[in-house]
Amino acid sequence: MAEVTAALVKDLRTKTGAGMMDCKKALAENGGDIEQAVDWLRKKGLAAAAKKADRVAAEGLVGVASEGTKAAVVEVNSETDFVARNPAFQSFVANVAKVATEAGEDIAAIAEAAYPGADKSVKDELTNLIATIGENMNLRRAAVLEVPQGVVASYVHSAAAPGLGRIGVLVALESAAPAETLETLGKQIAMHIAATNPASLDVSSLDQSLIARERDVLTEQARASGKPDNIIEKMIEGRIRKFYEEVVLLEQVFIIDGETKVGKAVEAAAKDAGSPIKVTGFVRFGLGDGIEKEQSDFAAEVAAQAGR
Numbered sequence: 316m317a318e319v320t321a322a323l324v325k326d327l328r329t330k331t332g333a334g335m336m337d338c339k340k341a342l343a344e345n346g347g348d349i350e351q352a353v354d355w356l357r358k359k360g361l362a363a364a365a366k367k368a369d370r371v372a373a374e375g376l377v378g379v380a381s382e383g384t385k386a387a388v389v390e391v392n393s394e395t396d397f398v399a400r401n402p403a404f405q406s407f408v409a410n411v412a413k414v415a416t417e418a419g420e421d422i423a424a425i426a427e428a429a430y431p432g433a434d435k436s437v438k439d440e441l442t443n444l445i446a447t448i449g450e451n452m453n454l455r456r457a458a459v460l461e462v463p464q465g466v467v468a469s470y471v472h473s474a475a476a477p478g479l480g481r482i483g484v485l486v487a488l489e490s491a492a493p494a495e496t497l498e499t500l501g502k503q504i505a506m507h508i509a510a511t512n513p514a515s516l517d518v519s520s521l522d523q524s525l526i527a528r529e530r531d532v533l534t535e536q537a538r539a540s541g542k543p544d545n546i547i548e549k550m551i552e553g554r555i556r557k558f559y560e561e562v563v564l565l566e567q568v569f570i571i572d573g574e575t576k577v578g579k580a581v582e583a584a585a586k587d588a589g590s591p592i593k594v595t596g597f598v599r600f601g602l603g604d605g606i607e608k609e610q611s612d613f614a615a616e617v618a619a620q621a622g623r
Contacts (some may be wrong), residue, residue, distance in 0.1 A: 317337060318355060318392075319342040319347055320348065323342055323347060323349065324338045324339050324342065326349060327341065327342060327352055327353070327356075328352055329525070330349070331353055331356050332442055332445070333356050333437075333442060333446075334435065334442050334443065335436075335439065336435070336439075337356060337359075338352070338356070339581065340448070341353075341355045341356050341359075342412060342553050348602075358409035362616065363618050369471040373392060373394075373603040373606040374392065374393050374394060374395050374396045374398065374399060374406070374603065375390065375392040375393040375398065375399060375404075375408070375452065375602060375603075376391060376392050376405065376408045376475060376479045376480065376481075376602070377389070377390050377408075377471070377477050377479070377480060377481060377482060377483035377600045377601075377602050378388075378390075378391070378408040378409050378411065378412035378478055379412055379469040379471055379483045379484075379485065380409070380413045380415070380416055380478060381410035381416070381467065381469060382413075382416040382417070382464070382469060383391055383466065384461055384462050384465060384466065385416055385459065385460070385461040386416065386459070386461075386467035386468075386469055387412050387413075387415035387416045387457060387458065387460075387485075387601075388412065388415075388457065388458050388469070388484070388485050388598055388600050389408065389411050389412045389415050389425075389454065389456070390454075390456050390457075390483075390600050390602065391404075391408045391411060391449075391452060391453070391454050391455065392405065392452060392453050392455050392602075392603070392606070393450050393451070393452045394450040394452075395449050395450065395547050398448060398450055398452070399475050399479075400475065401448060401450065403444060403447065404444065404448065404452075405475065405476050405479055405592045407440065407441070408477060408479055409476075409478060410430065410432075410437075411425065411437060411446060411454060411457075412478065413431060413459045413590065414428050414429075414430070414431065414437055415459060416459065416610070419457075419459055419460045419508045420456075420457040420458050421457075422454055422455075422456065423497075424437040425437055425454060425457055425561045426441075426454060437454070439621060441453075441454065445595040448551055454543055456600070458485070458597055458598040458600070459605060460485045460487040460595075460598060461487070462487050462488065462489045463489065463608075464489060464490065464491060464597060465487070465488045465489040465490045465491075465492075465497055465592075466487075466488055466497040466498055466501055466615045467485055467487045467488075467501075468485070468486045468488065468497070468500075468502050468505055469483070469485050469486075469501075469502075470483075470484045470502055470505035470506050470507045470508075470509055471483050471484075471486065472484075474505065480511045481601070482510050482599065482601050482602065483511075484505040484506075484508045484535060484597065484598065484599045484600075485505070485597060485598045485601045486501045486505045486508065486594065486596075486597045487594065487595045487596045488500065488501050488533065488592055488593070488594060488595070489592075490585070490588070490590055490591060490592040490593065491590045491591075491595045491597050492585070492588035492589070492590040492592055493585075493588065496497045496584070496587075496588050497592070500581070500584045500592070501578075502573050502578065503569075504564075504581075504594065504597075505597075506570070506571075507564075507567070507569060507577065508564065508568055508597055508599050509568045509581055509599065511567055511570065511599070512563075512599060513562055513564040513597075514562040514563065515562065515563055515564065516563070516564050516594060516596060516597060517563060517564070517566075517578075518559055518563055518564050518566065521559075521562065521563055525562075526555070526558075529555065529558050532552065533550075533551050533555065533558075534547075534551055537550045537554075538553050546596040560576075562586020564577055564594070564597065565577050565578035565581070565594065566578065573618060580594075582596060589596045611617065
Protein backbone atom coordinates (compact mmCIF):
# COMPACT_ATOMS: atom_id res chain seq x y z
CA MET A 316 0.00 0.00 0.00
CA ALA A 317 1.33 3.40 -0.99
CA GLU A 318 1.93 5.93 1.75
CA VAL A 319 -0.79 8.58 1.99
CA THR A 320 1.33 11.71 1.96
CA ALA A 321 0.29 15.31 2.47
CA ALA A 322 1.17 15.96 -1.18
CA LEU A 323 -1.21 13.21 -2.33
CA VAL A 324 -4.00 14.60 -0.17
CA LYS A 325 -3.40 18.08 -1.55
CA ASP A 326 -3.41 16.77 -5.11
CA LEU A 327 -6.70 14.94 -4.57
CA ARG A 328 -8.29 18.01 -2.98
CA THR A 329 -7.25 20.08 -5.99
CA LYS A 330 -8.80 17.56 -8.38
CA THR A 331 -12.07 17.06 -6.50
CA GLY A 332 -12.66 19.97 -4.13
CA ALA A 333 -13.47 17.47 -1.39
CA GLY A 334 -12.54 17.98 2.29
CA MET A 335 -9.11 17.08 3.62
CA MET A 336 -10.29 14.21 5.83
CA ASP A 337 -12.44 12.81 3.03
CA CYS A 338 -9.46 12.88 0.66
CA LYS A 339 -7.23 11.19 3.21
CA LYS A 340 -9.80 8.44 3.74
CA ALA A 341 -10.32 8.00 0.00
CA LEU A 342 -6.59 7.51 -0.56
CA ALA A 343 -6.33 5.11 2.35
CA GLU A 344 -9.23 3.06 1.02
CA ASN A 345 -7.70 2.91 -2.45
CA GLY A 346 -4.05 2.24 -1.72
CA GLY A 347 -2.93 5.76 -2.50
CA ASP A 348 -4.18 5.57 -6.11
CA ILE A 349 -5.34 9.08 -7.09
CA GLU A 350 -7.73 8.06 -9.89
CA GLN A 351 -9.39 5.34 -7.83
CA ALA A 352 -9.70 7.81 -4.95
CA VAL A 353 -11.39 10.31 -7.29
CA ASP A 354 -13.93 7.65 -8.30
CA TRP A 355 -14.43 6.68 -4.64
CA LEU A 356 -15.22 10.30 -3.75
CA ARG A 357 -17.53 10.68 -6.73
CA LYS A 358 -19.48 7.58 -5.69
CA LYS A 359 -19.84 9.07 -2.21
CA GLY A 360 -21.02 12.38 -3.72
CA LEU A 361 -18.08 14.18 -2.15
CA ALA A 362 -16.46 15.27 -5.41
CA ALA A 363 -19.55 17.03 -6.68
CA ALA A 364 -18.10 20.43 -5.82
CA ALA A 365 -15.34 20.11 -8.40
CA LYS A 366 -17.79 19.58 -11.25
CA LYS A 367 -19.62 22.78 -10.38
CA ALA A 368 -16.62 25.04 -9.84
CA ASP A 369 -16.81 26.64 -13.29
CA ARG A 370 -20.41 27.78 -12.95
CA VAL A 371 -21.05 31.47 -12.33
CA ALA A 372 -22.17 32.10 -8.75
CA ALA A 373 -23.72 35.57 -8.55
CA GLU A 374 -26.70 34.95 -6.26
CA GLY A 375 -26.65 33.95 -2.60
CA LEU A 376 -26.73 36.07 0.54
CA VAL A 377 -24.98 38.88 2.37
CA GLY A 378 -24.74 38.28 6.12
CA VAL A 379 -23.88 40.53 9.07
CA ALA A 380 -22.85 39.71 12.62
CA SER A 381 -21.96 41.89 15.62
CA GLU A 382 -19.63 41.21 18.54
CA GLY A 383 -19.55 44.12 20.98
CA THR A 384 -17.89 47.11 19.35
CA LYS A 385 -17.02 45.04 16.29
CA ALA A 386 -19.11 43.80 13.37
CA ALA A 387 -18.56 41.87 10.16
CA VAL A 388 -20.30 41.59 6.81
CA VAL A 389 -19.73 38.73 4.37
CA GLU A 390 -20.97 37.73 0.94
CA VAL A 391 -21.42 34.07 0.03
CA ASN A 392 -22.48 33.40 -3.54
CA SER A 393 -24.51 30.64 -5.14
CA GLU A 394 -25.74 30.00 -8.66
CA THR A 395 -29.46 30.65 -8.06
CA ASP A 396 -31.58 32.68 -5.67
CA PHE A 397 -33.39 29.49 -4.64
CA VAL A 398 -30.41 28.56 -2.51
CA ALA A 399 -30.82 31.77 -0.50
CA ARG A 400 -34.03 30.26 0.92
CA ASN A 401 -32.32 27.03 1.94
CA PRO A 402 -32.03 26.83 5.76
CA ALA A 403 -28.66 25.05 5.56
CA PHE A 404 -27.23 27.77 3.32
CA GLN A 405 -28.67 30.52 5.53
CA SER A 406 -27.13 28.90 8.59
CA PHE A 407 -23.77 28.68 6.82
CA VAL A 408 -23.73 32.37 5.86
CA ALA A 409 -24.76 33.42 9.39
CA ASN A 410 -21.99 31.31 10.91
CA VAL A 411 -19.37 32.60 8.45
CA ALA A 412 -20.29 36.18 9.43
CA LYS A 413 -19.70 35.24 13.08
CA VAL A 414 -16.38 33.63 12.21
CA ALA A 415 -15.31 36.81 10.38
CA THR A 416 -15.74 38.90 13.56
CA GLU A 417 -12.84 36.90 15.01
CA ALA A 418 -10.86 35.81 11.94
CA GLY A 419 -10.96 39.21 10.23
CA GLU A 420 -11.71 40.06 6.62
CA ASP A 421 -9.07 37.94 4.90
CA ILE A 422 -10.94 35.27 2.94
CA ALA A 423 -8.14 32.71 3.23
CA ALA A 424 -8.08 33.11 7.02
CA ILE A 425 -11.86 32.72 7.25
CA ALA A 426 -11.77 29.63 5.03
CA GLU A 427 -9.18 27.94 7.27
CA ALA A 428 -10.91 28.96 10.52
CA ALA A 429 -12.88 26.39 12.53
CA TYR A 430 -16.53 26.18 11.57
CA PRO A 431 -18.81 26.72 14.62
CA GLY A 432 -20.10 23.50 16.16
CA ALA A 433 -18.21 21.18 13.82
CA ASP A 434 -14.84 19.46 13.73
CA LYS A 435 -13.93 20.97 10.36
CA SER A 436 -12.92 24.21 8.72
CA VAL A 437 -15.21 26.74 7.06
CA LYS A 438 -13.76 25.65 3.70
CA ASP A 439 -14.57 22.00 4.32
CA GLU A 440 -18.09 22.84 5.48
CA LEU A 441 -18.61 24.81 2.27
CA THR A 442 -17.40 21.88 0.18
CA ASN A 443 -19.86 19.57 1.92
CA LEU A 444 -22.65 22.12 1.44
CA ILE A 445 -21.91 22.32 -2.29
CA ALA A 446 -22.12 18.52 -2.56
CA THR A 447 -25.36 18.43 -0.56
CA ILE A 448 -27.24 21.27 -2.26
CA GLY A 449 -25.82 20.68 -5.73
CA GLU A 450 -24.74 24.19 -6.72
CA ASN A 451 -21.45 26.00 -7.00
CA MET A 452 -20.93 28.37 -4.06
CA ASN A 453 -18.07 30.54 -2.92
CA LEU A 454 -17.10 32.80 -0.06
CA ARG A 455 -16.51 35.98 -2.06
CA ARG A 456 -15.58 38.77 0.37
CA ALA A 457 -15.73 40.01 3.94
CA ALA A 458 -15.20 43.26 5.83
CA VAL A 459 -14.87 44.08 9.51
CA LEU A 460 -15.35 47.40 11.32
CA GLU A 461 -14.43 48.13 14.93
CA VAL A 462 -14.44 51.14 17.26
CA PRO A 463 -12.68 51.54 20.63
CA GLN A 464 -15.87 53.02 22.09
CA GLY A 465 -19.34 53.27 20.60
CA VAL A 466 -21.18 50.92 18.23
CA VAL A 467 -20.93 49.40 14.79
CA ALA A 468 -24.53 49.48 13.60
CA SER A 469 -25.86 47.30 10.80
CA TYR A 470 -28.74 47.07 8.38
CA VAL A 471 -29.81 44.34 5.97
CA HIS A 472 -32.07 45.07 3.03
CA SER A 473 -34.36 42.50 1.37
CA ALA A 474 -33.88 40.24 4.39
CA ALA A 475 -34.31 36.50 3.87
CA ALA A 476 -33.73 35.86 7.59
CA PRO A 477 -32.40 37.93 10.53
CA GLY A 478 -29.01 39.36 9.53
CA LEU A 479 -29.20 37.91 6.02
CA GLY A 480 -30.27 39.63 2.81
CA ARG A 481 -29.29 41.09 -0.57
CA ILE A 482 -27.63 44.26 0.78
CA GLY A 483 -25.67 44.47 4.02
CA VAL A 484 -24.34 47.69 5.56
CA LEU A 485 -22.09 48.42 8.55
CA VAL A 486 -21.60 51.91 10.04
CA ALA A 487 -19.00 52.62 12.73
CA LEU A 488 -19.89 55.34 15.24
CA GLU A 489 -17.23 56.30 17.76
CA SER A 490 -18.74 58.00 20.82
CA ALA A 491 -19.36 57.87 24.56
CA ALA A 492 -23.08 58.51 23.93
CA PRO A 493 -25.62 55.88 25.09
CA ALA A 494 -25.55 52.72 22.98
CA GLU A 495 -29.29 52.96 22.29
CA THR A 496 -28.86 56.45 20.82
CA LEU A 497 -25.96 55.32 18.66
CA GLU A 498 -27.77 52.18 17.48
CA THR A 499 -30.79 54.23 16.35
CA LEU A 500 -28.67 56.79 14.52
CA GLY A 501 -26.39 54.12 13.10
CA LYS A 502 -29.27 52.09 11.67
CA GLN A 503 -30.75 55.20 10.04
CA ILE A 504 -27.41 56.03 8.42
CA ALA A 505 -27.00 52.39 7.35
CA MET A 506 -30.43 52.49 5.69
CA HIS A 507 -29.38 55.71 3.94
CA ILE A 508 -26.18 54.04 2.68
CA ALA A 509 -28.12 51.02 1.42
CA ALA A 510 -30.29 53.38 -0.65
CA THR A 511 -27.66 55.84 -1.93
CA ASN A 512 -24.46 53.74 -2.14
CA PRO A 513 -22.00 56.62 -1.46
CA ALA A 514 -18.48 56.46 -2.87
CA SER A 515 -16.73 57.73 0.27
CA LEU A 516 -17.25 58.84 3.87
CA ASP A 517 -16.06 62.43 3.39
CA VAL A 518 -14.55 64.64 0.71
CA SER A 519 -10.96 64.00 1.85
CA SER A 520 -11.34 60.23 1.40
CA LEU A 521 -12.93 60.44 -2.05
CA ASP A 522 -10.80 58.91 -4.80
CA GLN A 523 -8.84 61.78 -6.35
CA SER A 524 -8.98 60.19 -9.80
CA LEU A 525 -12.76 60.20 -9.57
CA ILE A 526 -12.72 63.93 -8.78
CA ALA A 527 -10.29 64.65 -11.64
CA ARG A 528 -12.44 62.72 -14.07
CA GLU A 529 -15.58 64.59 -13.00
CA ARG A 530 -13.77 67.93 -13.20
CA ASP A 531 -12.65 67.18 -16.77
CA VAL A 532 -16.21 66.43 -17.83
CA LEU A 533 -17.59 69.52 -16.09
CA THR A 534 -14.87 71.72 -17.60
CA GLU A 535 -15.76 70.66 -21.13
CA GLN A 536 -19.44 71.21 -20.44
CA ALA A 537 -18.81 74.68 -18.99
CA ARG A 538 -16.56 75.75 -21.87
CA ALA A 539 -19.30 74.85 -24.32
CA SER A 540 -21.38 77.64 -22.76
CA GLY A 541 -19.01 80.25 -24.23
CA LYS A 542 -18.80 82.16 -20.95
CA PRO A 543 -15.59 83.92 -19.72
CA ASP A 544 -12.96 81.85 -17.88
CA ASN A 545 -13.68 83.43 -14.48
CA ILE A 546 -17.37 82.51 -14.80
CA ILE A 547 -16.49 79.03 -16.05
CA GLU A 548 -14.32 78.41 -12.97
CA LYS A 549 -17.19 79.38 -10.66
CA MET A 550 -19.53 77.13 -12.62
CA ILE A 551 -17.13 74.21 -12.26
CA GLU A 552 -16.67 74.69 -8.51
CA GLY A 553 -20.42 74.89 -8.01
CA ARG A 554 -20.95 71.68 -9.95
CA ILE A 555 -18.13 69.93 -8.04
CA ARG A 556 -19.88 70.80 -4.78
CA LYS A 557 -23.06 69.30 -6.24
CA PHE A 558 -21.07 66.21 -7.19
CA TYR A 559 -19.89 65.86 -3.58
CA GLU A 560 -23.50 66.02 -2.42
CA GLU A 561 -24.28 63.10 -4.69
CA VAL A 562 -21.41 60.72 -3.83
CA VAL A 563 -19.99 61.67 -0.38
CA LEU A 564 -21.88 60.25 2.60
CA LEU A 565 -21.55 63.19 5.00
CA GLU A 566 -22.44 65.64 2.21
CA GLN A 567 -25.55 63.78 1.06
CA VAL A 568 -29.07 64.84 2.05
CA PHE A 569 -30.28 62.42 4.73
CA ILE A 570 -33.10 60.27 3.36
CA ILE A 571 -34.66 60.15 6.83
CA ASP A 572 -35.83 63.78 6.64
CA GLY A 573 -35.01 64.72 3.05
CA GLU A 574 -33.54 68.07 4.11
CA THR A 575 -30.51 67.80 6.41
CA LYS A 576 -27.08 66.66 5.27
CA VAL A 577 -25.94 63.44 6.94
CA GLY A 578 -23.00 65.26 8.54
CA LYS A 579 -25.31 67.87 10.08
CA ALA A 580 -27.68 65.16 11.31
CA VAL A 581 -24.77 63.51 13.12
CA GLU A 582 -23.82 66.85 14.70
CA ALA A 583 -27.42 67.38 15.86
CA ALA A 584 -27.56 63.88 17.37
CA ALA A 585 -24.28 64.52 19.20
CA LYS A 586 -25.64 67.77 20.63
CA ASP A 587 -28.79 66.02 21.86
CA ALA A 588 -26.73 63.19 23.38
CA GLY A 589 -24.28 65.58 25.02
CA SER A 590 -21.31 63.72 23.58
CA PRO A 591 -19.36 63.96 20.31
CA ILE A 592 -20.25 61.36 17.67
CA LYS A 593 -17.86 60.53 14.84
CA VAL A 594 -18.65 58.34 11.86
CA THR A 595 -15.34 56.55 11.36
CA GLY A 596 -16.27 54.29 8.49
CA PHE A 597 -18.88 52.30 6.61
CA VAL A 598 -19.13 49.23 4.38
CA ARG A 599 -21.85 48.36 1.89
CA PHE A 600 -22.06 44.93 0.26
CA GLY A 601 -24.62 44.54 -2.52
CA LEU A 602 -25.13 40.94 -3.56
CA GLY A 603 -23.29 40.20 -6.80
CA ASP A 604 -21.74 43.67 -7.15
CA GLY A 605 -19.25 43.58 -10.01
CA ILE A 606 -19.92 39.97 -11.00
CA GLU A 607 -20.60 39.49 -14.69
CA LYS A 608 -23.65 37.26 -14.79
CA GLU A 609 -24.26 34.84 -17.62
CA GLN A 610 -27.25 35.73 -19.78
CA SER A 611 -28.94 32.51 -20.79
CA ASP A 612 -31.60 31.78 -23.38
CA PHE A 613 -34.16 29.74 -21.43
CA ALA A 614 -35.99 28.52 -24.54
CA ALA A 615 -32.71 27.36 -26.05
CA GLU A 616 -31.82 25.52 -22.84
CA VAL A 617 -35.17 23.68 -22.84
CA ALA A 618 -34.76 22.80 -26.51
CA ALA A 619 -31.25 21.49 -25.85
CA GLN A 620 -32.50 19.34 -22.98
CA ALA A 621 -35.18 17.94 -25.27
CA GLY A 622 -32.51 17.04 -27.83
CA ARG A 623 -33.72 19.51 -30.47
